[in-house]
Amino acid sequence: MTTRVVVLGAGYAGAGAISKLESELGSDTELVWISDTDYHLVLHEAHRVIRDPGVKSKITIPVEDIKSRSTRFVHDAVADIDTDERVVELEDGDDESYDYLVVGIGSDTATYGIEGMDEHPLTLKGLDDALEIHEQVKEAAQDATREDPAQVVIGGAGLSGIQSAGEVAEFRDRHNAPIDVTLVEALPEIFPPGDSEIQGALRHRLEDAGVDILTDDPITAATEDQLEFDERDALDYDVFLWTGGVTGPAELGEVDLEAEHNRLQAESTLQTEDERVFAVGDCSMISQGDDQSAPPTAQAAWQAADVAAENVAREIEGRPLKSWTYDDQGxxxxxxxxxxxxxxxxxxxxxxxxxxxxxxxxxxxxxxxxxxxxxxxxxxxxxxxxxxx
Structure with a gap:
């Protein structure tokens, strides 16, 4: 009897799991890959597209160039997962049944209940987002003057926010465009996960690049052209990019598995409370002991995808599962x-x-x-x- 393994998502978790599963699974298994994009995006380089859309072909990889001919690819979006029936419900096509499932469908940008944050800002979660940011920055610059420069504001000074601010500043400099770039962070310092040494180095580079930095005051509301703060005066903008955090995708909101903010809870084996469902990448919260979870980073997804794939094969064969511990490589x-x-x-x-x-x-x-x-x-x-x- 053939065992069917289904992988959801073409991000780091999904693409990594497919590559490893193809080498781990035996000939008596069927491998199905489902994604709403027919390419893998090197997401931690997507900010490059803000400056130059021409790089998109270099950071997108067609799924056909990743998977083997025996792996079946389904280009469709996930609508729901029925763990009782072991079925993935798709938006357009027929449902796909599974014996084992690897969920790696990424994340959405958290808005923290801030008024207007669901409707007004741009986000950076995919290639189309990066292209739209580029177009809006370019159009804002075309309508601006030296006396009245375009105001581009990036909310959230984590990795994505910092890199996006750097790309907008590079676009401004290369095109001699009338743009002011402002990076806003609610906490006292940029790059909150880091220590003072890297925070200082990043601040120095951003300021050298002509990026204004506003910290220690949260955004309380966003309108069509203005940001309101807890303490400082409102800030007008022409383009607003919000990179403020991670929450699980909406399609996981109704799945009957333990989750927090739509992110599936998984053990260090990458297995959820359902032994036939594994979760990896930003859509998961992977236990690292002492009430700690692995960070939602590309580096973590790369590492965990290999272990998730190997453990699917081990589970099928009835062998003990491996535990994964995140290895921070800098x-x-x-x-x-x-x-x-x-x-x-x-x-x-x-x-x-x-x-x-x-x-x-x-x-x-x-x-x-x-x-x-x-x-x-x-x-x-x-x-x-x-x-x-």
């Missing part, structure tokens, strides 16, 4: 054409300098993306994307 952040590296490990060895920038950091940032592309395709394809990374 932080790489781009700001336009430069980058910051912090506590980076190379081959398990820490870099001799804790925080550094310039060309070494830029090469490491490119190398991380290239290694991922090579992992799911080939080094030849990774090198063709090098200039865009």
């Amino acid at each position: 932080t790489l952040v781009s700001i336009g054409e430069t980058a910051i590296a912090h506590e980076v490990q190379m081959g398990g060895v820490s870099a001799p300098v804790r925080t550094f920038n310039s060309m070494p950091a830029k090469v490491l940032k490119k190398g991380a993306a290239a290694r991922w592309i090579a992992k799911i395709t080939s080094w030849s394809r990774a090198m063709k994307s090098w200039d865009a990374l």
Whole structure:
């Protein structure tokens, strides 16, 4: 009897799981891959499209270039998951049954109940989002003057917000465009997960790039052209990008599995409370012990996808499952054409300098993306994307 394994999503979790499952599963299994996009996006480089839409072909990889011919791909969006019947309900096509399921459908941007945040800002969760940000920044600049520059505001100074601000500033400089760039963060300092050393380095680079930074005051409401704050005066904008956090996708809201903010709870084995359903990537909260969860990062998804795939094979064969512990290999952040590296490990060895920038950091940032592309395709394809990374 054939065992059917279904993987949802073409992000880091989904693409990584497919690549590993194809090497782990036996000939008596059927592998089905379902995604609402027919390509994998190297999401942590999507901010590059804000500056130059031409890079999109270098950071999107067709699913046909990732999967083997024996894996069946279904181009459709997930509407719901019925764990009792073991069925994935799709928006357009027929339902897909499964024996084992790997859920890796990413996340939505959290709005924290802030008034107007669901309707007014742009977000950056996919290629279409990045293209729309580019178009709106370009149009705002065309309508602006030196005396009345376009106001581009990025809300949330985490990794995505910082990198997006850097790209808007790079676009401004390359096109000599009349744009003011402002980065807003509710907490006292930018890049809240980091320590003071990387926070200081990032702030210095952003300010050198001409980005205004406003911290320690949360946005309380967003209108069509203005942001309101708890303490400071309202801020007018022409383009507003919100990158303020992670919540699970709406399609997981009704799934009968333990979840928090639509993110499925998973053990360190990547298994949910249903032994036939595994969750990985931003749509999951993976236990790391002591009430801690793995971070919703590309690095974590890359690592966990391999273990999830291996554990699906182990579960089918009745073997004990492996536990996964997140291995933080450091932080790489781009700001336009430069980058910051912090506590980076190379081959398990820490870099001799804790925080550094310039060309070494830029090469490491490119190398991380290239290694991922090579992992799911080939080094030849990774090198063709090098200039865009």
